Amino acid sequence: MEAIRRDGAVRVSELVEQLGVSDMTVRRDLDALARNGDLEKVHGGAVGLVGHGGNEVGFEARSGLQQTAKEAIAEAAALLVTPGSVVALGGGTTVHAVAAQLVNVPGLTVVTNSLPIAHLLESEGVKTPASPSVLLTGGAPTPSKVLVGPLADMVIGSLHVDLLILGTHGASARAGLTTPNLAEAQTNRALIGCARRVAVLADHTKWGVTGLSSFARLHEVDHFVTDAGLKAADRSALAEAVGELLVADDPGAARERASV
Structure with missing residues (x-):
């Protein structure tokens, strides 16, 4: 303890x-x-x-948890990215796993407020000529190593991105998407506001968890990507609320997305 x-x-x-x-x-x-x-x-x-607030868990502490589910979710989410597009990546370890798969996508521009993601893309970019162009928003860092606050919100508010890939501390039918960090909630709202499409990544342990502050309702989500650990009843509730529910390690899910 x-x-x-x-x-x-x-x-x-x-x-x-x-x-x-x-x-x-x-x-x-x-x-x-x-x-x-x-x-x-x-x-x-x-x-x-931290069901109703509490202390925010840092990036390193979360990096080793639910690794198999995160990798499956990241693979499915990466298929949503189109070469030559502008993609915004929020913070979190699952979104970080997506970033690792985008280093060879040609013509990509990545906007991020995540320090680990920016570092990953910059360091991997040295190894490949197809590496994305990276824009780091600026702002004040949180325990999750994402940049938040008025500076981040101002920069994000001036941008237009094709796809936002965002993690979440918790998701529920009543509260929507939540985080224990008030400033991060505000910056997440700014990210959602600048995106044509919003993809949210959350493994099954996030469902039913409620953080201190809501930053989006489920109907604002175009693609919700989770893993097969999510119960059937919860899948049904999510499928009705979001634009599209992708269960990453369902047989054929990734193949179906790849064929679109």
């Missing part, structure tokens, strides 16, 4: 090494803490409970 309070999340493998105990001991303890309502178990570890 001390590690959760400090870092926002923990990994089982790290706790095994730090505490000198077995994998099963760590998992049993996490089960007990989850039953007590002290944390939320996720694949590979646990995160702090």
